[in-house]
Amino acid sequence: MNSEIKRNRTAAATVTVLKADKAPLANQEVTVSQVRHKFLFGTAAFELVPLANGEYEGQRQEQALQWADKFLALCNAATLPFYWARFEPERGKPMTKEVQNAAKWCLDHHLVTKGHPLCWHTLTADWLLEMNNAEILQAQTARIQRDVSDFRGLIDMWDVLNEAVIMPVFDKYDNGITRLCKEMGRIKTIKAMFEATRATNPSATLLLNDFDVSDAYDILVEGCLEAGIKIDVIGIQSHMHQGYWGVEKTLKILSHFERFNLPIHFTETTLVSGQIMPPEIVDLNDYQVEEWPTTPEGEERQAREAIQHYTTLLAHPLVEGITWWSMSDGGWLNAPAGLLRKDGSGKPAYDEILKLVKGEWWTSPTKLVTDSQGKIQFSGFEGEYELSYNGKQKPFSLTKEDAAAIEVRL
Amino acid sequence: MNSEIKRNRTAAATVTVLKADKAPLANQEVTVSQVRHKFLFGTAAFELVPLANGEYEGQRQEQALQWADKFLALCNAATLPFYWARFEPERGKPMTKEVQNAAKWCLDHHLVTKGHPLCWHTLTADWLLEMNNAEILQAQTARIQRDVSDFRGLIDMWDVLNEAVIMPVFDKYDNGITRLCKEMGRIKTIKAMFEATRATNPSATLLLNDFDVSDAYDILVEGCLEAGIKIDVIGIQSHMHQGYWGVEKTLKILSHFERFNLPIHFTETTLVSGQIMPPEIVDLNDYQVEEWPTTPEGEERQAREAIQHYTTLLAHPLVEGITWWSMSDGGWLNAPAGLLRKDGSGKPAYDEILKLVKGEWWTSPTKLVTDSQGKIQFSGFEGEYELSYNGKQKPFSLTKEDAAAIEVRL
Numbered sequence: 091m092n093s094e095i096k097r098n099r100t101a102a103a104t105v106t107v108l109k110a111d112k113a114p115l116a117n118q119e120v121t122v123s124q125v126r127h128k129f130l131f132g133t134a135a136f137e138l139v140p141l142a143n144g145e146y147e148g149q150r151q152e153q154a155l156q157w158a159d160k161f162l163a164l165c166n167a168a169t170l171p172f173y174w175a176r177f178e179p180e181r182g183k184p185m186t187k188e189v190q191n192a193a194k195w196c197l198d199h200h201l202v203t204k205g206h207p208l209c210w211h212t213l214t215a216d217w218l219l220e221m222n223n224a225e226i227l228q229a230q231t232a233r234i235q236r237d238v239s240d241f242r243g244l245i246d247m248w249d250v251l252n253e254a255v256i257m258p259v260f261d262k263y264d265n266g267i268t269r270l271c272k273e274m275g276r277i278k279t280i281k282a283m284f285e286a287t288r289a290t291n292p293s294a295t296l297l298l299n300d301f302d303v304s305d306a307y308d309i310l311v312e313g314c315l316e317a318g319i320k321i322d323v324i325g326i327q328s329h330m331h332q333g334y335w336g337v338e339k340t341l342k343i344l345s346h347f348e349r350f351n352l353p354i355h356f357t358e359t360t361l362v363s364g365q366i367m368p369p370e371i372v373d374l375n376d377y378q379v380e381e382w383p384t385t386p387e388g389e390e391r392q393a394r395e396a397i398q399h400y401t402t403l404l405a406h407p408l409v410e411g412i413t414w415w416s417m418s419d420g421g422w423l424n425a426p427a428g429l430l431r432k433d434g435s436g437k438p439a440y441d442e443i444l445k446l447v448k449g450e451w452w453t454s455p456t457k458l459v460t461d462s463q464g465k466i467q468f469s470g471f472e473g474e475y476e477l478s479y480n481g482k483q484k485p486f487s488l489t490k491e492d493a494a495a496i497e498v499r500l
Numbered sequence: 501m502n503s504e505i506k507r508n509r510t511a512a513a514t515v516t517v518l519k520a521d522k523a524p525l526a527n528q529e530v531t532v533s534q535v536r537h538k539f540l541f542g543t544a545a546f547e548l549v550p551l552a553n554g555e556y557e558g559q560r561q562e563q564a565l566q567w568a569d570k571f572l573a574l575c576n577a578a579t580l581p582f583y584w585a586r587f588e589p590e591r592g593k594p595m596t597k598e599v600q601n602a603a604k605w606c607l608d609h610h611l612v613t614k615g616h617p618l619c620w621h622t623l624t625a626d627w628l629l630e631m632n633n634a635e636i637l638q639a640q641t642a643r644i645q646r647d648v649s650d651f652r653g654l655i656d657m658w659d660v661l662n663e664a665v666i667m668p669v670f671d672k673y674d675n676g677i678t679r680l681c682k683e684m685g686r687i688k689t690i691k692a693m694f695e696a697t698r699a700t701n702p703s704a705t706l707l708l709n710d711f712d713v714s715d716a717y718d719i720l721v722e723g724c725l726e727a728g729i730k731i732d733v734i735g736i737q738s739h740m741h742q743g744y745w746g747v748e749k750t751l752k753i754l755s756h757f758e759r760f761n762l763p764i765h766f767t768e769t770t771l772v773s774g775q776i777m778p779p780e781i782v783d784l785n786d787y788q789v790e791e792w793p794t795t796p797e798g799e800e801r802q803a804r805e806a807i808q809h810y811t812t813l814l815a816h817p818l819v820e821g822i823t824w825w826s827m828s829d830g831g832w833l834n835a836p837a838g839l840l841r842k843d844g845s846g847k848p849a850y851d852e853i854l855k856l857v858k859g860e861w862w863t864s865p866t867k868l869v870t871d872s873q874g875k876i877q878f879s880g881f882e883g884e885y886e887l888s889y890n891g892k893q894k895p896f897s898l899t900k901e902d903a904a905a906i907e908v909r910l
Binding site: 277 | 665682685688714719723759
C-alpha cells in the first residue's frame, strides 16, 4: 500500500474490551471487522428520489434495486439534488417530501448525505427574473432557511454556494443569481448564504464548491476567509470530460489550497469511458452530442485513471471525500461518465475502485486475542467497526484522534 | 470627438475674472489656454535617472535632451524605477540621491511622478535570500518606510505591490518575496505593504498593480477591499506584446473592475511596432531574441492600435491615466515597444497620440470677452489653464467639481 495512504488513513488502535459487568474480557478471541470508511466515497445519487418514492415499477424497479446494491457496495456518501429550478419549479411548491424520502433512505443505509446546491446561477428558479435584487436576495435566503431547516438531521452537509468564480460574470443567459452577485460581489454573496445556512443549522458542514481550479478560486477562498466567512470544506468539482488531469496537475491544484489547512472534497469527479471532449470547449455544457458511447478502450483508460486519481487523493492528508459524478452513464451531457453502463452492468472502473475501497484500503475481519487487561491492538483504516465475541456484535469508531483509548462494552 | 470622451473629460467652465482690487474685469477680451491635462498621460521614464544626474556626455547627452523634449511634449506623468535589486544592490547603499534628482527634474517640469514598485518578487533584493521570513518582512517594511519617506513630496504615488496574483506561486526561481507571500498569503502581504506605505505618507496615492486580467485579479481586489485595505487606484499593466487586445476585450476587462468604483490606471501599456510575440509564450520574459526590429508595417499597425486604445480608455469614466511602456525602443525584452525609435525619431504612434493629446483632446487658446460681471464661459478638457489679459498670465484649474465657480484674480 502507498505509504502516504497508510500514514494518512490508518490508525493504530488499542481497544479495551469490557464485559457487561465492566470487568476486562481477558485472554479471549474476538473479531474486529470494518463496517464503513470515515473517508467519504460518494456519488451523485439523484436516482434515489424516484426510487425512495416508489416511482419505479416492474423492470425499472428491478434495475433501480440492482443499481442501489452496486451503489451501496461501493459508497458511504450520497449527494442529493437541490437545483432550485427543479426543486421548486412553481414558487411555494417545493419537492421537499420527495427529497426527504431519498435522504431517509440514505440514513437507513448509513450513508452520509450532502445537499447540492443551495445557491447557484445555473438551474436557479426562473421566477426570480421578475424580482428586483432585494427581492431575489430575500427569496434566496428564505429558500436556504426553509430547506436547511426542513432537512436538518437528514442532511447536515451542504454545497452552499456553487461556482462563485463565474457567478457574477456568467453571460449565457439572464438569471436572478448572477444579477444579485453582480451587485453584491462574490464575497458578500457567499457571506450572506453561508450565514443564512449556518444560522439555520449551526452543526452542518458547509462547502464552497467550484469547477474553477485557477488561481481565481484559491484567491476567492482567501478573500472569504479574510472576510470572516467560516468555510468548513473546500469543494473542487473536477469534471474531467476533457481528459484526466494526471497526478502532477492534481497535486498542483491541491498545493494551491494547502495553506488554508481546511478539509477538501473532490465533489464532482468525472472521468469518461468514451471519447474525450475536445479541448477547445470552454463551457462543458456547449458540448451537445446525440450519442456518446462507452467503449472498451475507453473503459480500460477510465479504470486506470480512476485508480490513479483515487490513490492520489486518498494519499493527500487534507482530502476527506471523493464524489463520483455520477454512478451511471447517460446523466449530465449524456456522457459515458458512469461507473456503471446504461444497462446497469459495472465497468472496469467500478470493479477496480471497489477492489480498492473494500479491499486494499479496507480492514478485513481480523481475529485477535485480548490480553489480561482485555486489550487488543491492530492497525486499521479510519471508520466504523464491529467487534464480535461469542455471537455478540458491538460497534466502535476508529479515528486517529481516539485510536489509543477505545473501549467496547459487550 | 467621441461623445463619451466629451462627457467624461470636459467640463463647462464659468470663470469670474477679478481685477487686483477684486472688482470684476467687465467687458474685456481675455485668452484661456490649457497648460496641462488632468488625465495622466505618462511613460516609464527610467532614462531620467542618468539624465538628471549628468551621467550623459557629448552625443548621448544631445540625444537624451532630444528625448526629453519629445517626452515633455507628450507627457504629464512619469514612472520612476524602484526595482529593489537595482535600487539597493548592496544592502544599506540605496541609490536614493540619483532617483531623487530624477524626481526633482520631473517636478521642475510639472510632471506627476509615480514610484514603481515597492514590493515585487521579480528584481527584488538578492540579499533577502539569506533571511528567514520574519526578517524578510522586516526588511521589506523598512525599505518601504525609508523610500516612501525619502521621496515624500517628490513622489506621492506608488505601485505598492506588483503582481500579487502570481506572487506566492511564482516558481521560476527562489526569492524572498515569494517565500514571504506564500507564508502570509496574498491579502495579508498586500495589507502589510499598504499599511506601511500609508503610515509613512498618508496623502500618497497607492496602487495595486498586476498584469493578470483574469477573474483572479478582480477577485483579489474584492478580497482586499473586504479585508479593509484601502486601494486608491487599481493598476492594470496591459503589456500587449502578443497583440493588441482590441476594444471588446479592453472593455470587458474594465467591466470586471467597474463595480469597485475606484480609479483605474493602465500602468504599463505596450504595443509593439514589430513582429508580434507568439501566443504560446506564457511568461513574456521567456521570449529572448537577439533582434526585434521595428518595421514600417508594424509602425502603422502600432499607430492605429494606439489611437484605438487611448480613445477607448479616455472614454471610460474610471480610467485616470495611461502609462506607455516605454518611450523608446530597446527597453524590456529589447522590444520595439517605444513611441520613439532607437535613434530618437518619433514613430507614427508618437505623432498620432501627440495629435490627440495636444490636439483633439486639448483646449486650444481661446479668446473670450468677459460679461459685465467679469464672467466668461467655455467648455474645456479638465486640467491646468492659464488666463492671459493685457500681458499678464494667471493660472487656474478646471475640474468637473469646481467648473461652475472658478475665480481668477489678475
